[in-house]
Amino acid sequence: MMYRSHPLTLHMREIKQLGDSQISTINIGNLTPDNVKSLVSEAMGMEGDEDVVSTLAMVVHQKTDGNAFFVLMFLRSLHDQELLQYNFGSMMWVWDDEEVKSQLVTQNVATVMINKLKGFKHAQQTIIKVAACLGASFSLRIITLIAEKMRGWELPDDDVPSLIKLCVDGYVKEGLWEKDLDEDIISFSHDKIQSAAIQLISNESDVRDKFRGDIGNYMFQTLDEVDIEENLFVVVSLRNCGRPTLSKGDRKALAHMNLQAGLRASDNAAFDSAAKYFKEGKTKLYESPFL
């Protein structure tokens, strides 16, 4: 399991760039069915009694491909759906093998994840959708500013800071988000969660793109120059997703932003994305509803 923005990953990349030390990667791979069995039996407090958990462990392994993070997610979702319960009489975890098998046979981890998100309040879902648009990690300050802009429209007319706090508490508790050392930065614990949140926007890519474009425009309207400068790639990419309903002046401004983003990407040797920005900017200048 690779965390894209994990400090270790970043640090390793830096060390590699220095080039004078040998780094060898040890691939750990996924858990085997036996590993999952031990993990499940230990989690249930049933060590040494592995036959009891074998069916459950088999289902878990099937659904998660032995990915450790997904195993935990999956067990939690079983608990959420009360398929896995703690019996206080016998002081043991209980479940029905048949029910676990039959009820979940069509669900894969992605669906489990989306269903999990659907369990949250609507406003909280909106926030995680916005967060997913911002990237694998994002700033609480920025997302608060965007949410203020959405208040009374996509979001209920509530107090935004307390809504954000509710989201952070809830999502961090469920292991979907992680707090950074810097209190303002939050990351998705896994990219599958981020993609589940994007799926949550809509199944149709048109609708998702419109949502992204809207978020980009909110950022453009709300953030000050310094913030836009800092989040240039995100703002430009999101705005590019939007439909070409912008006015002539806006299109020109967006073309110019694409130029800036392309130049910066080019400076950072990210030539692939630079090419995309330049191309997008060119299209934006050509596009005209009047032609």
Next chain:
Amino acid sequence: MLGATAWQDDFSTMLQLCSEGANVAYILGDIGEMKVLIDLVLSWGSIPLHAKFRLYEVKILALRSTNEFEESIKLCTNIRQQLGLYTPPNKPASKYQLLKEYSKTLRALKNKSAKDVASLPRLTDERIIFGNRILELMSLSAEVVQPSIVPLISFILIQTSLKNGINASTSYAFASFGLVQW
């Protein structure tokens, strides 16, 4: 013409998008896309030379990368001509010519330490900046097909730097000058 208004609308944004796009396409090895972008701008006549400079730079680099050295030297000479700057012709340089320019350069450098050169004013004349960069690129191609003019190019670059001011091309000039002396 579709998009004609866009051109006039924000000409400089479009020009930069195409030039930088061509540069990135070149770096990514997408020569086809690069050519499309360059031709697009060049087809749009009556653009002042300095506006097309970045584009020409990419084109020269691309010609070099596809081993079309003669073509790239030709283009460099043509651009220098448009800038009204002297360029050594693409033929073997005579010993006399080399010695003459060498001693001229040495004389210009007399009593100047490296620190003196480094503290010369920055080059600001855009025409000379373009011209120097073109010479630099030309020297890279000349190394392959016309090596005897490479020293001439570095002499000219040094003399121009001492006269008009220094910039990035100056460091190239002195590096190649060092090679010549060695």
